[in-house]
Amino acid sequence: MTPQIQHIDHELIQAAAHTARTRCRGDNHTMAAAARAGDGRIITAVNAYHFTGCPCAELVLIGTAAAQGAYELDTIVAMGDRDRGVVPPCGRCRQVLLDYFPTLKVIVGQDDRTRTVLITDLLPDSYVWADHQLESE
């Protein structure tokens, strides 16, 4: 059972919904993500689909945030275009988000089931890359 965190960042959900509604186009950009940076800023991004591999909106957002000098993220949410609502991160994104931001909160669930959970709750008993790096001598 995933523990529930009470606070839901509705402003973040609105930012992701707005980006999904206004910036997603065709088949290349179908998902939007918004994250609250450590300094309070909201950063948004969309996915970049290509048949060779698709950086999800969450992964594009990590680079977008870094390009704006935001290296710490507090909370993230992803939303689908065409009013698909909140979409939980895929397995790859869960691993990447956990490795980049071990204390990250993620908004998941639709409508009245929307809730904020810890990234560690979305990937229990997970592999932590940093724990398995050998010390260089």
Ligand SMILES: [Zn+2]
């Ligand atoms: Zn993903």
